[in-house]
Amino acid sequence: MIEDIQVDPAVSALRPDFAVLAMTVYGLRNGPTDDRSRAWLATAAKEAVSAEDPRIKSWREAYRAFGAKPQRTRPSVDALVRRMPLPEINLVVDAYNTVSVRHGLPIGGEDLGRYAGAARLVRAVGDEPFEVVEKGETVIDTPEIGEVVWRDDLGVTCRRWNWRQCVRTRITEETTDALFLLERLAPMSLDELRAAGEELTALLETVTPGVTVESRLVEHE
Incomplete structure (x- = not known):
């Protein structure tokens, strides 16, 4: 699965500096937030980058490039900080949110079982289904034409690059196998991206000792 992850050339043309570190993790034993992950979150809150950090500003520029308004629909890490x-x-979502705000990069987490x-990261045609919950009810939405979205064979899994995840693939306490997408734009270096991946791996190994992790860097050629 990880070998087949793709970034469409239309997205690379928009931001040639984009790279994603994809990580598949098998055998997780997730669970509710506990004292351990609360400590991660508390430390990360103290060490989080500023909303005016150049790495986050770069994501706002990327949103504007495909027509989104980042003040209205913020990049995920911008909203989180x-x-x-x-x-x-x-536990698992707490782990990747911890890494996200410390490094100033968006991280998506997907349930591989769903x-x-x-x-693949593409520019939307505009008719792809996107499943969300509004006022307690499941609603099928669609992206705007040209919007940058992550998708699979069934539809959009995350709109506006990393703004909002669909309900279908979100990580829950029952998730055992997961895909993580660590997304980089300049000025973040590839070395820092890899370091963030190592930090996430360490936290997930704390959640589940002996978990199996595979990773692949996907970037513009």
């Missing part, structure tokens, strides 16, 4: 204290979700086919 403004939301303190960090939310308590579950994924269909390979992940």
Whole structure:
């Protein structure tokens, strides 16, 4: 699965500096937030980058490049660093939110058991289904034409690059196999991207000792 992850040339043309570190993790034993992950979140809140950090500003520029308004629909890491204290979700989500705000990079987490086919980052046609919950009810939305989205064979898994995840593939306490997408733009270096991946791996190994992790860097050629 990880070998088939793709970044469409239309996205690379928009931001040639984009790279994603894809990590598949098998055998997780997730669970509710506990004292251990609360400590991660508290430390990360103290060490989080500023919303005016150049790495986050770069994501706002990327949003404007495909027509989104980052003040209205913020890149995920931009929204997260403004939301303190960090939310308590579950052990695995707490782990990747911790890494996200410390390094100033968006991280997406997907339940592989609910994924269909390979992940690919594309510019939307505009008719792809996107499943969300509004006022307690499941609603099928669609992206705007040209919007940058992650998708699988069934539809959009994350809109506006990393703004909002669909309900279908989100990580829950029952998730055992997961895909993580660590997304980089300049000025973040590839070395820092890899370091963030190593930090996430260490936290996930704390959650589940002996977990199996595979990773692949996908970038513009």
